[in-house]
Amino acid sequence: MNEILEGLVQAVHLIVTLNPEVIEISVRTLEISLLSTAIATIVSVPVGGLIHFREFRGKRVIVTLIQTLYSLPTVIAGLFVFLLISRAGPFGFLRLLFTPAGMVLAQSLLILPIMAGLTLTALSGVDRSKRDTIISLGATETQTVLSLIHEARFAILGAVVLGFGRAISEVGAAMMIGGNIRGFTRVLTTAIALETSMGNISLSLALGIILLAIALAVNLIVMLVQQERVPHD
Amino acid sequence: MIPMDTTRFVPVAGVAFTLLLLGAWIAGCTGTPSEGTIPLTSPRPMAEGPRGTLLMATTTSLYDTGLLDFLRPDFEKEFNADVRITSQGTGKAMELAKRGDVDILLVHDPAREIAFMDEGYGINHRCFAYNYFIIVGPASDPAVIAGMKPEDAFRKILTEGIKGTAGIAFVSRGDGSGTHAKEQAIWKAAGFNYTVDVQKTGAWYIEAGKGMGETLVMASEKGAYTLTDEGTYLAFKGNLQLTPLIEQGEILRNVYSAITINPDRFPNQNATLANQFITYLLRDTTQQKIASFGKDRYGKGLFSALQGADCVRFGCDCTALAGG
Missing domain, CATH: 3.40.190.10 (Periplasmic binding protein-like II)
Incomplete structure (x- = not known):
């Protein structure tokens, strides 16, 4: 119980005194997670849109596969990317292992399925008649997909927020691909794992609180953007 | 659930991301000049001579x-x-x-x-x-091993453990670490075949599959013995109810x-x-x-x-x- 209080006090202290190492780690965490989420969004929203709109053989299989990958363990995502970019692997020549870029790659892959799947769900939530109207007005396929995505934008934004949440909170892939290298690939989750194994329990809790504070800030910005655009919803 | 509105999604998302990325970038620039940006292949700009x-x-x-x-x-x-x-x-x-x-x-x-x-x-x-590694356990030392030769202590814990003497347990790292390798070396030196005579011989032998700190916490919670490096023990000491019982011995x-x-x-x-x-x-x-x-x-x-x-x-x- 004492440690939890100590953790809270330490978190406030670290934030107020602008502890340089904590700030550096937090900024890196935010950069990596945001970039991963941005890449995953750029890929998953159009892919989700296409899968939803097109009828093709094996569609149900693909949807089931995507939904199964929601359960992809972060360590396995990390291991998969590790085998690809390790020097002995097929993309070893890129030297991405133990770099922030490698971490972005792993996190993007990790959150792609959940974001594509939730985009699909969001599009399915759009009124059927709306879709028929759009098509009957003579829209091309691209226009139709764009209009549907536009209709479902808030649910899709929810998918983006969830993807960001999974990226910023995961430790398995970050540890395996980044290697928790101080001053280079150490992010909040791997720092928490390290501090815990060093016995610095209250500092771990403090870093956890800072991670949640960052997530809160990101969510608040998203909320503000939503509200500004929809004043009379 | 989904508001019916005619504003465009793409600009909304675009503005959101631009804002977020811009924020991160600005924070990166002002916070830590040398580490703020994400290098894609090479580590950092080389100012004077190749680093x-x-x-x-x-x-x-x-x-x-x-x-x-x-x-x-x-x-x-x-x-x-x-x-x-x-x-x-x-x-x-x-x-x-x-x-x-x-x-x-x-x-x-x-x-x-x-x-x-x-x-x-x-x-x-x-x-x-x-x-040196040390063998730690509860201060009450139920198997009475304090000060013994490490091999003899392990033998005694095993004998008492298999017999089912109350309060005897040993927590192993069980994770293939260097410490786990040392533990197996001690069992071998004590005359046991690790996979046959030690593993799965009863509830007394607990394989944690965890790091040293977590293994120590587990041993403390269960009032069990364990093998640990001294550094981790000292770092965790304040949160543990474990005492060093054996600190001498070539094999440690x-x-x-x-x-x-x-x-x-x-x-x-x-x-x-x-x-x-x-x-x-x-x-x-x-x-x-x-x-x-x-x-x-x-x-x-x-x-x-x-x-x-x-x-x-x-x-x-x-x-x-x-x-x-």
């Missing part, structure tokens, strides 16, 4: 005590290089080294190190520090070695820098630093220097590298 990078894989007990971050800055300054350390446990560290993902290996598992060298993965195998010695990854196997290997790091570790001044590390925090050093006669006695190689 080298040494990638090191190491065991948790060496890194988590803080020793390597203590030794790192002087080397970085002198050799104009960044030392990037990943601490992942002896098994994983060796696997990374075998795949050519790192330049240098710092570990503490003599048997596996010899195999690693025999398979041709490494060059310049040198010992540079040592300390824990020797740390450095190995340069064989540059013939992986052509881009940073072998020169790795060799320079080994030479740095063997220097008198660095050895004095190793011996002093931890005195301010724990009242005693966590590692002992390893040079000269001790090195020969331990069957190690501590000689200077050729041309170093």
Whole structure:
């Protein structure tokens, strides 16, 4: 119980005194997670849109596969990317292992399925008649997909927020691909794992609180953007 | 649920992301100029002369005590290089080294190190520090092992444990770490076949599958015995109800070695820098630093220097590298 209080006090202290190492780690965490989420969004929203709109053989299989990958363990995502970019692997020549870029790659892959799947769900939530109207007005396929995505934008934004949440909170892939290298690939989750194994329990809790504070800030910005655009919803 | 509105989604998302990325970028610029941006392939802009990078894989007990971050800055300054350390446990560290993902290996598992060298993965195998494992347990010491020879203590815990004597338990790392390897070596020296005579012989033997800190916490919660490195024990001591019961015994010695990854196997290997790091570790001044590390925090050093006669006695190689 004492440690939890100590953790809270330490978190406030670290934030107020602008502890340089904590700030550096937090900024890196935010950069990596945001970039991963941005890449995953750029890929998953159009892919989700296409899968939803097109009828093709094996569609149900693909949807089931995507939904199964929601359960992809972060360590396995990390291991998969590790085998690809390790020097002995097929993309070893890129030297991405133990770099922030490698971490972005792993996190993007990790959150792609959940974001594509939730985009699909969001599009399915759009009124059927709306879709028929759009098509009957003579829209091309691209226009139709764009209009549907536009209709479902808030649910899709929810998918983006969830993807960001999974990226910023995961430790398995970050540890395996980044290697928790101080001053280079150490992010909040791997720092928490390290501090815990060093016995610095209250500092771990403090870093956890800072991670949640960052997530809160990101969510608040998203909320503000939503509200500004929809004043009379 | 979904508001019916005619504003466009794409601009909304675009604005959101631009804002977020811009925010992160600005924070990055103002917060930490040198580390703020994400380098895609090369580590950082090279201002004066090419700055080298040494990638090191190491065991948790060496890194988590803080020793390597203590030794790192002087080397970085002198050799104009960044030392990037990943601490992942002896098994994983060796696997990374075998795949050519790192330049240098710092570990503490003599048997596996010899195999690693025999398979041709490494060059310049040198010992540079040592300390002792300790056997800890509840102060009540239900198996009465305090002060015994480690092998005898293990035998007694096993006998009492299999008999089902109340309150006897042993928590093993069970994770293939260097500490786990040492534990198995002690069982062997005590005359037991680990997989047959020890594992799954009853509820007394608990395989945690966790790091040292978590294993200590588990042993404390269960009032059990366990084998630990002294550094982790001292770091966790305040939260534990465990007492050191055995601190003496040849078999408890824990020797740390450095190995340069064989540059013939992986052509881009940073072998020169790795060799320079080994030479740095063997220097008198660095050895004095190793011996002093931890005195301010724990009242005693966590590692002992390893040079000269001790090195020969331990069957190690501590000689200077050729041309170093």
